[in-house]
Amino acid sequence: MDFSFLLDGITSVTWQQLVMYAIGGLLIYLAIVKEYEPSLLMPMGFGAILVNLPLSGAINQTMEGIGNVNGIIQWLFETGIEASEALPILLFIGIGAMIDFGPLLSNPKMLLFGAAAQFGIFFAITVATLLGFDLRDAASIGIIGAADGPTSILVSQILGSKYIGAIAVAAYSYMALVPIIQPFAIKLVTTKKERMIRMPYNPGSVSKLTRILFPIIVTFIAGFVAPMSVSLVGFLMFGNLIRECGVLGTLSDTAQNILSNLITLLLGITIAFSMRAEEFVTYHTLLIMGLGLIAFVFDSIGGVMFAKLLNLFTKNKVNPMIGAAGISAFPMSARVVQKMSLKEDPENHILMHAIGANVSGQIGSVVAGGIILNLVARFL
Template sequence: MEIMLSALAQFQLSQLIMIVVGIVLIWLAISKKYEPALLLPIGFGTILTNIPMSAAIGEHGPLTVLFKAGIDTELFPLLIFIAIGAMIDFTPLLKNPFMLLFGAAAQFGIFVTIVVAAAWGFDIKEAASIGIIGAADGPTSIYVANRFAPNLLGPISVAAYSYMALVPIIQPPVIKALTTSKERKIRMDYHSGDVSQTVKILFPIAITIVAGIFVPASLALIGFLMFGNLLRECKVLDSLSKSAQNELGNIVTILLGITIASKMQGEYFLRPQTLFILVLGLVAFIFDTAGGVLFAKL
């Protein structure tokens, strides 16, 4: 009884608000099916984190231990990249390499957001971490934020996954504003063509070597992504490829989501900068879409 009364006495408004936020995230995951694999564990973890005297956090709490083992070491995001690599079929890109330019143009929002964030008062590392929300890639956002702005990891993660789920709502107005009705009705011709299995195998190896030579700092992310793709394309490790796509991806996603929530304590999360990050994340997605559409119109 004393413990219960002590816990109730320590309840703060910020903790209550964050518990409500956690419940809302769970509702969005279940009812609206918005990124349920991440928002549900993040939401539940937020509740665990904000209950007074919670044994889930603290020096020896399981969420703290998982954070140190999986996020501080960058292990969880890298394992997710193995799973993502095993899911990716690069055949369309190998058939039409010029399509890479469209993908590059669609990163325009990242740079716009970095500039705006820096002008808004964030330092360059924080601005870069916020800008990477525009990559529309949750694991990358987590990886970059943890490396350069760990104090912003919670809001950046929530913004990244929330806006990924809201792409069907965010993109159509931007696309309609930048294209005519006639342009939206254009039918693209399908160009069939085979890509040899040898090319598919050599591609991840070559990309890893090139990335390692020219951008060594990116080698962990790109290397793990390409390793996952090599598991897929080598055709002699089908069971491992399927395990990476399913079991590995699912387990690490659960751990990643509930662990990130340990950084969503009310006293740190409920700040004006969290709102700024949510706004800047939206800016990143809008300008990503605009950049890709305008480049395609050239």
């Protein structure tokens, strides 16, 4: 009996698939050894290997003598992302349940940093358009700057971008690399003296009623200003309302832990479907990674420069590093800013200010995503 068919897989491997095995291995390495967002990079890395095995049963195949065979990863992608965007949207319930908006509510001006730190998104969209990407793809690439994986996936999927895999990998990678990239970006535009500015933390009292009304009001405002952001902002705020209402403790715990972990796991391995070698190993992928880095760096710089501008008109100076925490990578960015402040001055504790800006950035990124969707809809 001829068993040569057992070697068909090995003989069918292409060099592009070998590249994807290396990328998958790198993501797994970063997750395990460097502990860079392991819950995200681990399933993405392993999924990249699964979908790039020749004749992989993880994606749809037509087998001789059997017919069509449905692959689980492709089914999850087509059902949970392509058809409904359900996975990234459901994740926002868990994210909202994790966030304490108290530091923001006690110092509302931190909302400004969440807006200013979205500059890189629109800058990258402009650059991507000039480099020849159509508006749909350029807008999808720009949102990488928010360092918010679910938002990047959702925007690129709704816009029908051809590069959703590269965009997802870039967004999650830069989200994981916040501790490396942000210090570089911050130091580019600040002096040691500016990084040593102290900010006493005197939080005002935030009532339970305020905490409950905040997610409801934000949903109304975002819905009227950027209607396409309702699914993003609405589910984020719904998760936060579960947290703050005080009568759904069990559901809040479930959203923060079981739901978030399960959806993150499924989302990571599902998005790997768009990392198939024939679509991923291209010149455009490298270009997208570069543009995503530009967007992320300029988001950080935009927040810092806004803080420096604010200092020209205020008596109580703001440590400009706070502005960089206005990106969506919560709570990594706030921790990075705190670590940098302590390195410059061991007695300078600005963590709570940074958290206020950071949670504002979470709102800012999803609203920016909605604004982009509305703008693209009007131009196309």
